[in-house]
Each structure stands twice: as C-alpha cells, then as structure tokens.
Amino acid sequence: MFTTIDLFAGLGGWSTGARDAGAQVLWAANHWPDAVEWHAANHPDTQHICQDLHQADWSQVPKHDLMLASPCCQGHTKARGRDNGKAKHDKSRSTAWAPVSNAEVNRPEFAIIENVPDFMGWVLYPAWAYAMQRLGYALAPHIVDCADLCVPQHRVRLFMVCSLSKAPLHLQLPRCQHVPARHILDFDAGNWSKIDKPGRAESTLLRVKNGRERFGERFIMPYYGSGSGLTGRSLDRPIGTITTLDRWALVRGDEMRMMSADEALAAQSFGPDTKRPDNHRLTMHMTGNAVPPLAGKIVIEELKRAA
Incomplete structure (x- = not known):
C-alpha cells in the first residue's frame, strides 16, 4: 500500500482519489x-496541519511513498488573462517550491504535481525542474483532459509524475468514453427564473437564442465569462471546466438557473456522500480548486502499475 501526503489539500480531491486507489x-x-476543516471532515483518519507551506518544518511530516501536490495555479493560467512575468503573481507561483522542499527532506519515491499546463511555461519552470532533477527525480509530464479519465467535465490539466528512477515514468493512462453532462444535471430540481426579464444581459439572451437553435429547449451555457462562445453546449458532451465561481447555467424552455453546488461536485466526480459547507459560494470555491477524485484515482492506480 502506498502511503501518501497531500500538499495544498482543499476539499480532498487528491486524497479521495488516493484513498479510492x-x-x-x-x-x-x-x-x-x-x-482544513472540510478536508478533515472527509478524511478524519488523516493528520492535518493548517499552515503556510512556505514555513513548513518538513522534518515533522510522516515518511511517505508518494507526495501529491496541487500548488496554486492562478499565477500560471491564461484563463484569468494573466500577464506572464508580472511580479504580482510571484507569491502564488512560489507555492510550487513547497514540493521541492519536502522532496529534499523526505525523499518520497514518487511525487505527482497537478497544475495547469501553463505551469511548464513559467519563466522559473526550468529552475524548478532542475531542482527536482538535482534531487534525483526524473520528470514525466502528462497533459490530460480529465474527461478522458471518465470525469464528466472537460478539464485539461498537467500531472507531472516525478520518480526516483533513471528514466521518466510515463504512465499508460486509459481513455474512457466521455460522460455526458446530462448524467450529472437535474432539470427537475432547483430554483428557476424567467429568461426574458428586466436586466438580463444582451450577451445572455444571444447565447440562449443561439443555444436553442443548435440544441433545442434544454442545454447548458456559460453565464459568467466565456468558454462556449455565444452558442452554449450540448448535454451530450461533458460540461466545461468547473471554476471557483458560478459559471454554468442550465436552460429549460423559457427558464434558466445556475448550476447547483451538488451538480458541480458531481461534475468533479465527488461522491454524493462528500461532506461540504452549507455555504454555496464556499463550496463552489473549494470544488473549482479541487483535483477530480476519479482522475486522481486513475493516475495513482497507473503509477502503482508502472512502479
């Protein structure tokens, strides 16, 4: 059995995937x-610490076979219109050095670093990779759409597999049939409102109009931000990326509503028994930041096979 630790653990996507593996x-x-509170609620047998990991004493961390880490991605992703090299992003990007510090002290046999693919375009990525390699780790980047790992969501992420081996460990990840969004959405539940009402943005009305022409009376569309242009998305596809804020709206005839927190959790492949806050905004924030547990499970299972 692998023993693992989870750096930057939020709602527990990595930890749930590891447990399931x-x-x-x-x-x-x-x-x-x-x-920390909600991770502990879902993983009561895990030791928890609430701390800025820039200040962690890694000698106090239990010895482990596998380090899982999801450093802050906001300073790397283009989705937020980031301007590469801006100093304002340095604090968030510096979280990537925490796994290096732990690796230096505890030398786990394996590590998997999850982030956006833009992580490898960071101006300091060569230094980060060199640091890991100096510690003896071979690096194998895997760019994965989580929809290919049976998650009902298109979510393209980097899984950097680090191993104390002479050659990089390239995983043979399966490619699942995509799970349609209709499997995780309930059009008979929720609080619906009329689409045609005062104050509704013209861009929203245009998306509804174009969505109806392409997909009929039921479909999903981005309500805030972009992602599917001005057309919406078919329910026969996985939903687009779940973010930390409300983004997706369901359209049903002349009504619409925002995606619920429970639907967002399902889109991330969290089980219905997942403990979460009652606060919608807090749940959405944690959900959007999470690693999909099913993707984590499959990546770790393939690591165990390849090890």
Whole structure:
C-alpha cells in the first residue's frame, strides 16, 4: 500500500482519489482554515496541519511513498488573462517550491504535481525542474483532459509524475468514453427564473437564442465569462471546466438557473456522500480548486502499475 501526503489539500480531491486507489493518506496541509476543516471532515483518519507551506518544518511530516501536490495555479493560467512575468503573481507561483522542499527532506519515491499546463511555461519552470532533477527525480509530464479519465467535465490539466528512477515514468493512462453532462444535471430540481426579464444581459439572451437553435429547449451555457462562445453546449458532451465561481447555467424552455453546488461536485466526480459547507459560494470555491477524485484515482492506480 502506498502511503501518501497531500500538499495544498482543499476539499480532498487528491486524497479521495488516493484513498479510492488503495493508498493511505497520512498527512494533509493547507493554509486556509476552511479547507482544513472540510478536508478533515472527509478524511478524519488523516493528520492535518493548517499552515503556510512556505514555513513548513518538513522534518515533522510522516515518511511517505508518494507526495501529491496541487500548488496554486492562478499565477500560471491564461484563463484569468494573466500577464506572464508580472511580479504580482510571484507569491502564488512560489507555492510550487513547497514540493521541492519536502522532496529534499523526505525523499518520497514518487511525487505527482497537478497544475495547469501553463505551469511548464513559467519563466522559473526550468529552475524548478532542475531542482527536482538535482534531487534525483526524473520528470514525466502528462497533459490530460480529465474527461478522458471518465470525469464528466472537460478539464485539461498537467500531472507531472516525478520518480526516483533513471528514466521518466510515463504512465499508460486509459481513455474512457466521455460522460455526458446530462448524467450529472437535474432539470427537475432547483430554483428557476424567467429568461426574458428586466436586466438580463444582451450577451445572455444571444447565447440562449443561439443555444436553442443548435440544441433545442434544454442545454447548458456559460453565464459568467466565456468558454462556449455565444452558442452554449450540448448535454451530450461533458460540461466545461468547473471554476471557483458560478459559471454554468442550465436552460429549460423559457427558464434558466445556475448550476447547483451538488451538480458541480458531481461534475468533479465527488461522491454524493462528500461532506461540504452549507455555504454555496464556499463550496463552489473549494470544488473549482479541487483535483477530480476519479482522475486522481486513475493516475495513482497507473503509477502503482508502472512502479
């Protein structure tokens, strides 16, 4: 059995995936008290610490076979219109050095670093990769659409597999049939409102009009931000990326509503028994930041096969 730790653990996507893959999650950390509270609720047997990992004493971390880490991605992703090299992003991007510090002290046999693919375009990525390699790790980047791992959501992410081996460990990840959005959405539930009402944005009305022409009376569309242009999305496709804020709206005839927190959790492949805050905004924030547990499970299972 792998023993693991989870750095930047939030709602527990990595930890849930690891547990489902048969690993034991020994230790988890986050600087955010709410994240630690809800991770502990879902993983009561795991040791938790609430701390800025820039200040962690890695010698106090239990010895482990596998380090899982999802450093802050907002400073790397183009989705937020980031301007590469801006100093304002340095604090968030510097979280990527925490896994290096732990690797130096504890030398786990494996590590998987999850982030957006833009992580490898970071101006300091060559230095980060060199640091890991100096510690003896071979790096194998895997760019994965989580929809290919049976998650009902298009979510393209980097899974950097680091191993204390002479050659990089390239995983043979399966390619699942995509799960349609209709499987995780309930058009008979929720609080619906009329589409045609005062104050509705023209761009929203245009999306509804074009969506109806392409997909009929039921479809989904981005309500805030973009992602599907001005057309919406078919229910026969996985939903687009779940973010930390409300983004997706369901359209049913002349009514619409925002996606619920429970639907967002399902889109991320969290189970219905997942403990979460009652606060919608807080749940959406944690959900959007999470690693899809099913993707995590499959990646870890393939790591165990390849090891």
